[in-house]
Amino acid sequence: DAGVTQSPTHLIKTRGQQVTLRCSPKSGHDTVSWYQQALGQGPQFIFQYYEEEERQRGNFPDRFSGHQFPNYSSELNVNALLLGDSALYLCASSLFRTSGSFTDTQYFGPGTRLTVL
Amino acid sequence: RKEVEQDPGPFNVPEGATVAFNCTYSNSASQSFFWYRQDCRKEPKLLMSVYSSGNEDGRFTAQLNRASQYISLLIRDSKLSDSATYLCVVTDNAGNMLTFGGGTRLMVKP
Numbered sequence: 556d557a558g559v560t561q562s563p564t565h566l567i568k569t570r571g572q573q574v575t576l577r578c579s580p581k582s583g584h585d586t587v588s589w590y591q592q593a594l595g596q597g598p599q600f601i602f603q604y605y606e607e608e609e610r611q612r613g614n615f616p617d618r619f620s621g622h623q624f625p626n627y628s629s630e631l632n633v634n635a636l637l638l639g640d641s642a643l644y645l646c647a648s649s650l651f652r653t654s655g656s657f658t659d660t661q662y663f664g665p666g667t668r669l670t671v672l
Numbered sequence: 673r674k675e676v677e678q679d680p681g682p683f684n685v686p687e688g689a690t691v692a693f694n695c696t697y698s699n700s701a702s703q704s705f706f707w708y709r710q711d712c713r714k715e716p717k718l719l720m721s722v723y724s725s726g727n728e729d730g731r732f733t734a735q736l737n738r739a740s741q742y743i744s745l746l747i748r749d750s751k752l753s754d755s756a757t758y759l760c761v762v763t764d765n766a767g768n769m770l771t772f773g774g775g776t777r778l779m780v781k782p
Binding site for chain 1 (some may be wrong): 715716717737749768772774
């Protein structure tokens with residue numbers, strides 16, 4: 556049973572550049588959430604995708620955007636990179652419960668470590 | 673005030689010790705509660721869900737007090753392999769968005 560996969564594992568960019576990170580959810584999952592984890596802090600919620608739409612968004616600027624594909628995989632795009640965007644970007648997948656609005660347990664991928672110089 | 677607050681530690685304990693972590697959260701409408709474990713430079717992994725009735729998984733016991741908006745994790749008979757950062761996590765009122773505390777670092781020493 557394939558878990559959550561993310562690519563690339565590491566990335567180095569310079570200020571002002573754009574970056575795209577990719578995530579494939581755990582087999583059988585249909586919901587993808589993205590988190591940013593700065594060094595020494597807990598992960599912070601960026602947004603969540605279900606049925607190819609952004610369902611919920613955290614307190615992140617519009618420079619952060621995403622997409623979900625019909626196969627449930629997802630991309631996170633960050634434009635106009637800032638030094639402060641350096642972090643571990645985590646993707647988590649889950650299964651949307653049709654019985655209600657609650658999502659099931661979220662499972663995390665290994666993350667993409669982004670360094671902005 | 674942070675939405676989820678934890679003592680960052682580190683907690684330095686000898687093998688075999690019992691250690692307890694606490695966490696408070698501000699959103700009284702939070703639906704679900706979890707403890708995740710994160711090893712250095714790795715992704716968070718679900719340790720256990722937390723229920724008002726309390727739940728136990730081997731050496732780990734978690735407890736939720738909704739009235740006080742307080743969550744706890746107790747680790748008995750600590751092992752070297754328990755060394756990690758423990759993240760307290762709550763969901764929003766729809767159960768969708770995870771809000772993490774800053775984590776509590778545990779170091780178990782021989």
